[in-house]
Amino acid sequence: xxxxxxxxxxxxxxxxxxxxxxxxxxxxxxxxxxxxxxxxxxxxxxxxxxxxxxxxxxxxxxxxxxxxxxxxxxxxxxxxxxxxxxxxxxxxxxxxxxxxxxxxxxxxxxxxxxxxxxxxxxxxxxxxxxxxxxxxxxxxxxxxxxxxxxxxxxxxxxxxxxxxxxxxxxxxxxxxxxxxxxxxxxxxxxxxxxxxxxxxxxxxxxxxxxxxxxxxxxxxxxxxxxxxxxxxxxxxxxxxxxxxxxxxxxxxxxxxxxxxxxxxxxxxxxxxxxxxxxxxxxxxxxxxxxxxxxxxxxxxxxxxxxxxxxxxxxxxxxxxxxxxxxxxxxxxxxxxxxxxxxxxxxxxxxxxxxxxxxxxxxxxxxxxxxxxxxxxxxxxxxxxxxxxxxxxxxxxxxxxxxxxxxxxxxxxxxxxxxxxxx
Amino acid sequence: xxxxxxxxxxxxxxxxxxxxxxxxxxxxxxxxxxxxxxxxxxxxxxxxxxxxxxxxxxxxxxxxxxxxxxxxxxxxxxxxxxxxx
Numbered sequence: 001x002x003x004x005x006x007x008x009x010x011x012x013x014x015x016x017x018x019x020x021x022x023x024x025x026x027x028x029x030x031x032x033x034x035x036x037x038x039x040x041x042x043x044x045x046x047x048x049x050x051x052x053x054x055x056x057x058x059x060x061x062x063x064x065x066x067x068x069x070x071x072x073x074x075x076x077x078x079x080x081x082x083x084x085x086x087x088x089x090x091x092x093x094x095x096x097x098x099x100x101x102x103x104x105x106x107x108x109x110x111x112x113x114x115x116x117x118x119x120x121x122x123x124x125x126x127x128x129x130x131x132x133x134x135x136x137x138x139x140x141x142x143x144x145x146x147x148x149x150x151x152x153x154x155x156x157x158x159x160x161x162x163x164x165x166x167x168x169x170x171x172x173x174x175x176x177x178x179x180x181x182x183x184x185x186x187x188x189x190x191x192x193x194x195x196x197x198x199x200x201x202x203x204x205x206x207x208x209x210x211x212x213x214x215x216x217x218x219x220x221x222x223x224x225x226x227x228x229x230x231x232x233x234x235x236x237x238x239x240x241x242x243x244x245x246x247x248x249x250x251x252x253x254x255x256x257x258x259x260x261x262x263x264x265x266x267x268x269x270x271x272x273x274x275x276x277x278x279x280x281x282x283x284x285x286x287x288x289x290x291x292x293x294x295x296x297x298x299x300x301x302x303x304x305x306x307x308x309x310x311x312x313x314x315x316x317x318x319x320x321x322x323x324x325x326x327x328x329x330x331x332x333x334x335x336x337x338x339x340x341x342x343x344x345x346x347x348x349x350x351x352x353x354x355x356x357x358x359x360x361x362x363x364x365x366x367x368x369x370x371x372x373x374x375x376x377x378x379x380x381x382x383x384x385x386x387x388x389x390x391x392x393x394x395x396x397x398x399x400x401x402x403x404x405x406x407x408x409x410x411x412x413x414x415x416x417x418x419x420x421x422x
Numbered sequence: 423x424x425x426x427x428x429x430x431x432x433x434x435x436x437x438x439x440x441x442x443x444x445x446x447x448x449x450x451x452x453x454x455x456x457x458x459x460x461x462x463x464x465x466x467x468x469x470x471x472x473x474x475x476x477x478x479x480x481x482x483x484x485x486x487x488x489x490x491x492x493x494x495x496x497x498x499x500x501x502x503x504x505x506x507x
Contacts, residue, residue, distance in 0.1 A: 077441065078439065136473075137469060138469070139469055140469060
């Protein structure tokens with residue numbers, strides 16, 4: 001690993017249907033607990049749904065001083081749900097990073113990057129309905145909240161950031177795009193601290209219906225058994241299951257983290273983004289392989305150092321097979337030695353947040369010395385890959401790839417490593 | 423529509439936007455700005471009250487309203503002028 005290019009992860013906040021907060025999420029990974037449920041009145045019916053109205057309860061459950069909780073509550077009370085989720089994960093990450101006592105330097109050196117686009121479609125849909133009934137009663141604050149960048153402004157107000165800030169869109173690869181941009185910013189010396197948030201994808205019934213019609217969304221077959229519905233790499237997979245979730249990683253330079261003796265959750269060693277000259281939803285295995293190789297090159301990590309891959313693996317009919325081809329192409333003779341699992345089986349596909357949620361899942365596993373199971377992997381689609389499979393494994397992995405591929409041929413991969421001495 | 427009903431509606435709207443506000447500070451002589459409502463909060467409060475009372479008017483007509491009493495008077499006047507469904 002090129003230590004000069006590696007960026008430290010000093011805080012993690014996460015909320016998913018499988019576990020809300022880092023401790024609960026860690027436990028869900030250890031146990032292989034699925035957050036996927038059926039809601040007969042919802043579109044889509046199956047999903048990893050976050051509980052309605054959980055914002056204030058979850059805030060109160062965070063280990064943060066009352067002043068911070070009150071600030072986050074006031075910023076989020078009337079905000080769209082996705083903004084509330086970003087506040088929750090940002091506050092948890094700041095608390096875990098030890099940054100609630102103060103930033104290590106000037107506020108002008110603190111940056112915020114939020115991964116996602118079309119983030120609050122469900123909220124927009126509700127506002128359209130309200131407008132259709134009576135335009136006069138549309139809340140004027142919609143004029144602020146309809147912007148994806150409302151997330152950036154809100155998180156910056158929470159933590160007092162006055163450095164760079166923007167959203168990063170890359171379809172289902174948005175989370176990884178945000179992480180890569182954050183790492184580049186820290187490496188370039190553009191910030192001392194960068195909060196990278198993967199925003200909860202709040203789909204409206206319209207987007208969900210379109211994805212269903214497109215054939216992307218599962219699962220008709222497992223409707224009565226929601227926890228069995230999401231089946232990455234399994235022969236009986238039939239499409240992705242939507243997941244609501246958000247995560248935040250705090251990135252700092254090695255020197256900066258060492259100087260303040262920051263907590264160590266692991267290292268973001270590098271990453272790569274590449275296109276396929278392809279606007280469709282179909283994953284291209286060559287593009288996926290280029291992203292993984294590019295990430296390794298950027299990180300200065302040889303392929304033989306990789307011992308685990310957190311796959312993109314949405315459980316799509318086409319995509320999972322193409323990812324297997326790409327992984328085999330990258331690993332070559334090592335394909336039977338590198339563990340592979342897919343967090344989406346437990347959380348659902350968190351879309352814009354997936355890259356950050358899965359980076360968090362990867363670091364939790366590397367740090368915890370285990371690999372989470374994929375309980376639905378009854379019949380793997382490939383006999384050579386070393387899938388973790390239905391049981392949790394104790395494994396002292398140190399270096400991992402985490403893949404995220406988006407519609408429109410946006411391929412990304414990041415290299416993550418277990419915490420190392422500064 | 424009585425002044426009391428309108429005042430109670432405005433108070434509910436204010437507290438939903440500014441939940442930490444001491445309720446006793448919401449008096450007719452107070453202005454929304456004095457109570458700590460920023461520009462977005464103020465229009466959200468007014469729209470919420472309009473929706474509850476089912477009164478419609480363009481927000482720019484409120485320019486001359488200075489405090490909660492002014493808002494009560496304005497809403498009452500508009501509700502009287504408006505045809506009932």
